[in-house]
Amino acid sequence: MALLLNETRVAPEKWPDLLTARFGLEAVGDPRRMLQACPVHAETGLIELAGLAGELGIKRIWWKDERSRMRLNSFKALGGAYAVARQLERRMTQALKSAPEPEALIGGAASAIAQDITVTCATDGNHGLSVAAGAHVFGMRCVIFVHARVPDWRIRRIEAKGAEVRVVDGVFDDAVAKAEEMAQSQGWILVADTSPRAEDEIAGDVIQGYSQLADEIHRQLEEESAAPSHLFVQSGVGGLAAAVIAGMAARRGEDAPFSVCVDPARAPALYESFRAGKAVRSPDRGGTVMEMLDCYAPSALAWEALKRSAHAFMTVEDDTTRRAVELLAEGRGDDPAIEATETAAAGLGALIEALEDEEMRERCGLDGSSEVVLIGTEAPRRS
Structure with missing residues (x-):
């Protein structure tokens, strides 16, 4: 475990326009507009433990509990499906010379446009599932690239949404490169949740979709x-860390709140x-x-936001997140028992490490009066 304090953090009013557009108070407006037309949308719970x-x-x-988010x-x-919807909306606006209402994105003229679109991305699992779900709803073809460490059950969930899944040797970043290559050569739309360019429109849409989460928590x-x-x-x-930390700022x-961006010690993209x-x-x-944090290079937009809004960058050890999963599953006192993955419990693992290390606890300002917000980002395995 390791901790670095951020002395370069700046107030939101000093952010560049790009960050204000993606993370400021108005950023949630368009994602909210789309979600209002989604029949399975509902706020997720905030549980006191x-x-x-x-x-x-x-x-x-x-504990912000994301296990039930939109099935x-x-x-x-909140991100991948929203970005897919935005791409269809832009295509329809161009073809019809007027912006459609969210309800008009399914059926009719939208279907005629969607059937000629192929969307693609790389994923550790959850982003690809969201993109595949969006493509399925709107009637698009979808090709998802995963790396060799992604477990079969996550691949099956993506395939169940009608997507074609292709396995790439290497790690997440190798799958990202392959998705980019194929999108460019085949004329597919790359719906990536990461990009080396902070101005990337689609990657920005994905992250902006997560602004709904910051808004709900607040x-x-x-x-x-x-x-x-x-x-x-x-x-x-x-992406998530940027949307929530900058969104709360x-x-x-x-x-x-004193906001800590937490990386796995074995995949410290933002920390490094x-x-x-x-x-x-x-x-x-x-x-x-x-598994869902097994990434080695940051999204440029997320990096630009986090270096201005996070108070600290931290790494957490695998063993500590395993302990965190056990603590959640047992339920302390009257707390509900919560099923979680190590990914979902990573924030709790970091909190445990910070509290158990005297120097780190002091540097983070943690004490008996502290009120801590954590995000349970996903449900455990669903076959």
């Missing part, structure tokens, strides 16, 4: 009259970038039990 907080010696833990069992449902905390002091958010390429200003002072690719260290 009082028993676990007491055991760890802090005041409160708030795809992950926050990723409103739910207010409804509980909660005063969050800390936020620990896990990171792969950084935009909504709460000087009252924003912050240490280097620029976006870099970290070396492959053989994979991590946090």
